Amino acid sequence: MNPIRNESAATGMRRDKRLQPHTNDSYRAPARVMSGTGCRECGAIYENGRWIWSASAEVTRQLLCPACRRIQDHAPAGELWLKSCDYLNAHLDQVVALLSREARNEAGLHALERIMDIQVQSDGVRVSTTGPHVLRKLAAAMLRAHHGRLSIEYRDGERLLRARWSHESRP
Ligand SMILES: [Zn+2]
Incomplete structure (x- = not known):
């Protein structure tokens, strides 16, 4: 898998206000997650404010990423x-x-x-x-x-x- 890709280029979709959620998404909240955190389930790494696939990032702590939490819940x-x-x-x-x-x-x-x-x-x-x-x-x-x-x-x-x-x- 290619771990690094420009977000906006990959998105390429027009934002539609009607498609935005009405409530805050607790699974996305970046609070308390620090760079160098890895998901113990899938191996995704939290770097510079987002979860990515990276073979080279140094992981200093582990938790469940939002996607794995959704799957678990x-x-x-x-x-x-x-x-x-x-x-x-x-x-x-x-x-x-x-x-x-x-x-x-x-x-x-x-x-x-x-x-x-x-x-x-x-x-x-x-x-x-x-x-x-x-x-x-x-x-x-x-x-x-x-x-x-x-x-x-x-x-x-x-x-x-x-x-x-x-x-x-x-x-
Ligand atoms: Zn995960």
Whole structure:
């Protein structure tokens, strides 16, 4: 994985006020985390205000990074719901492979942006993520590769970014 990448170049997405959470995110709070801290679970390193992958950084103390805390707490930051339909059922393997590939690329760029879980259910596929950025990437990848319709929103008072995708004309 490439540990160092310019954040703004990698983001490249227009900020939309409606997509900002209404409440502070305790999993992101940088307070009390010092450079040289490593995650004991995934090995990400806290350096210069952000969590990165680094093979060379010197780790002087360890804790759980925000992404691993979310995984441990079952507290996703984003959720993508793919509504079941004939198209989705026929392309399920490709969809899961696409989401996994996109998430792998994203986690390489942003250490805290990962897929937590992909659950295939009778009425659809539920994908939970540790960050909102990877959720937007996954949603965009679905539109690019499989078309369909997408809605994405923070519900009032929630910290969870929700995206819904459907191949039908009405999601
Ligand atoms: Zn971690």
